[in-house]
Amino acid sequence: xxxxxxxxxxxxxxxxxxxxxxxxxxxxxxxxxxxxxxxxxxxxxxxxxxxxxxxxxxxxxxxxxxxxxxxxxxxxxxxxxxxxxxxxxxxxxxxxxxxxxxxxxxxxxxxxxxxxxxxxxxxxxxxxxxxxxxxxxxxxxxxxxxxxxxxxxxxxxxxxxxxxxxxxxxxxxxxxxxxxxxxxxxxxxxxxxxxxxxxxxxxxxxxxxxxxxxxxxxxxxxxxxxxxxxxxxxxxxxxxxxxxxxxxxxxxxxxxxxxxxxxxxxxxxxxxxxxxxxxxxxxxxxxxxxxxxxxxxxxxxxxxxxxxxxxxxxxxxxxxxxxxxxxxxxxxxxxxxxxxxxxxxxxxxxxxxxxxxxxxxxxxxxxxxxxxxxxxxxxxxxxxxxxxxxxxxxxxxxxxxxxxxxxxxxxxxxxxxxxxxxxxxxxxxxxxxxxxxxxxxxxxxxxxxxxxxxxxxxxxxxxxxxxxxxxxxxxxxxxxxxxxxxxxxxxxxxxxxxxxxxxxxxxxxxxxxxxxxxxxxxxxxxxxxxxxxxxx
Numbered sequence: 001x002x003x004x005x006x007x008x009x010x011x012x013x014x015x016x017x018x019x020x021x022x023x024x025x026x027x028x029x030x031x032x033x034x035x036x037x038x039x040x041x042x043x044x045x046x047x048x049x050x051x052x053x054x055x056x057x058x059x060x061x062x063x064x065x066x067x068x069x070x071x072x073x074x075x076x077x078x079x080x081x082x083x084x085x086x087x088x089x090x091x092x093x094x095x096x097x098x099x100x101x102x103x104x105x106x107x108x109x110x111x112x113x114x115x116x117x118x119x120x121x122x123x124x125x126x127x128x129x130x131x132x133x134x135x136x137x138x139x140x141x142x143x144x145x146x147x148x149x150x151x152x153x154x155x156x157x158x159x160x161x162x163x164x165x166x167x168x169x170x171x172x173x174x175x176x177x178x179x180x181x182x183x184x185x186x187x188x189x190x191x192x193x194x195x196x197x198x199x200x201x202x203x204x205x206x207x208x209x210x211x212x213x214x215x216x217x218x219x220x221x222x223x224x225x226x227x228x229x230x231x232x233x234x235x236x237x238x239x240x241x242x243x244x245x246x247x248x249x250x251x252x253x254x255x256x257x258x259x260x261x262x263x264x265x266x267x268x269x270x271x272x273x274x275x276x277x278x279x280x281x282x283x284x285x286x287x288x289x290x291x292x293x294x295x296x297x298x299x300x301x302x303x304x305x306x307x308x309x310x311x312x313x314x315x316x317x318x319x320x321x322x323x324x325x326x327x328x329x330x331x332x333x334x335x336x337x338x339x340x341x342x343x344x345x346x347x348x349x350x351x352x353x354x355x356x357x358x359x360x361x362x363x364x365x366x367x368x369x370x371x372x373x374x375x376x377x378x379x380x381x382x383x384x385x386x387x388x389x390x391x392x393x394x395x396x397x398x399x400x401x402x403x404x405x406x407x408x409x410x411x412x413x414x415x416x417x418x419x420x421x422x423x424x425x426x427x428x429x430x431x432x433x434x435x436x437x438x439x440x441x442x443x444x445x446x447x448x449x450x451x452x453x454x455x456x457x458x459x460x461x462x463x464x465x466x467x468x469x470x471x472x473x474x475x476x477x478x479x480x481x482x483x484x485x486x487x488x489x490x491x492x493x494x495x496x497x498x499x500x501x502x503x504x505x506x507x508x509x510x511x512x513x514x515x516x517x518x519x520x521x522x523x524x525x526x527x528x529x530x531x532x533x534x535x536x
Contacts, residue, residue, distance in 0.1 A: 038115040038125035043197045045111035050256035050359035055273040069473035074488035076289040077326040080335030089329045089493045091503040093526040099509030113153045123187030124194045130180035143506045160516045167531045177212045199258040209247040214367045223532045239379045251416040255358035257409045267355040275352040290342035293325040303436040305429040309350040311343040329492030350402030368394035369464035376456045388445040398467035399426035461485040481533040
């Protein structure tokens with residue numbers, strides 16, 4: 001465990017709790033278990049997951065999953081302000097490149113494991129922990145491939161756990177999520193309830209079951225195009241059952257909100273790393289990365305208002321009302337000078353929302369696009385009619401997310417997309433976007449091709465890619481490896497031998513090489529595919 005975040009009262013989770021002890025400090029390491037209960041551990045574990053997924057800890061030597069994936073998925077390039085970023089520019093990965101993702105995620109998994117071990121008396125907490133273990137293990141499998149799973153998290157009883165096949169782990173994910181839902185249903189009749197320590201859904205177990213179902217959809221789609229007949233049959237069977245799941249799917253963005261505030265060690269982690277410090281000064285890494293020309297062009301060339309919500313204008317060739325990006329690997333990328341200034345993240349915009357903004361774990365837009373894909377591929381019933389509705393709603397959900405100003409879990413969790421009005425932030429811009437693109441097959445689903453490179457699926461993945469920009473880059477990167485869509489650009493300095501000149505995974509970390517070398521799979525490079533990565 002990286003932290004032991006005790007939550008005794010709901011007040012300790014609000015910005016009014018000015019006396020609480022560094023409640024977002026993820027650098028304490030009390031590995032000696034105490035008598036902490038699941039109620040005292042849950043907020044800590046969920047907040048740590050948010051750190052790891054979003055940007056790493058405030059003082060971590062390496063940022064989080066989305067920071068890594070933002071470079072890999074062609075959202076970010078290096079600015080001209082600093083040197084470095086050698087691995088991102090060349091894909092010449094080492095076993096120290098983002099190795100903290102491995103250790104920090106396993107530390108976080110130990111937190112959830114401790115909660116699950118105390119299921120007696122805390123059945124709902126244990127069910128949440130079981131769901132979040134799948135969420136975190138999925139991150140590890142998708143970026144590293146085969147990992148310690150069935151014999152992991154056993155402490156001194158198994159200090160050198162064996163590695164399990166990624167495909168086998170994937171199947172157990174569904175078993176665990178089914179079990180978590182069953183646990184939550186059984187818990188309805190007793191045990192300690194979940195309250196403010198649940199910094200995602202505030203104890204609403206129906207929403208946790210919906211999240212588990214949406215997580216299943218993410219997992220099953222990931223392994224849906226391998227061409228393995230037996231696996232295809234399994235996936236179709238599971239999806240047929242999933243579509244009619246009693247509790248349905250998420251209806252809002254799934255976010256973590258422990259009470260982020262403009263105070264040291266209490267700010268939103270992404271904002272702290274790439275926006276402003278608690279004192280209001282520029283974060284160290286604020287100017288280190290800039291948007292790629294590829295992602296800027298997708299917005300600008302399609303009259304997409306989101307570009308102005310995500311990035312500030314840059315300066316180039318005497319013009320100050322232009323968006324200025326880079327191609328990853330470019331020798332002289334735009335910096336922050338008076339005559340050549342890049343379009344850095346917009347302060348107060350859709351990415352740098354503010355110090356008190358919640359951290360997403362799953363976007364509603366991602367789920368809706370996933371559902372549309374399942375429908376258009378006949379993995380769900382409904383066909384293109386249902387897919388068209390979910391596709392349009394996915395775009396709308398993206399606009400609502402990027403333009404949302406509310407930071408309240410109550411507001412976010414209680415306002416479904418169907419309840420939005422013309423006054424909802426983002427809806428006016430969404431309507432403008434749709435009206436400007438009636439003849440654009442990338443926006444108007446009715447015009448999307450039914451054949452060609454993946455047909456309508458390619459358009460769904462394209463819009464999903466725009467919605468996940470920098471917020472859920474991990475999912476966009478995984479979707480690219482699964483579908484080869486959209487046709488992102490590799491770094492100009494790539495050493496990759498692949499046709500697309502991109503990598504496919506991270507290397508097993510040095511920490512694992514030093515302690516568990518005998519079990520690490522052999523002949524793995526950053527160009528070795530994950531089992532579900534078969535479409536090029």
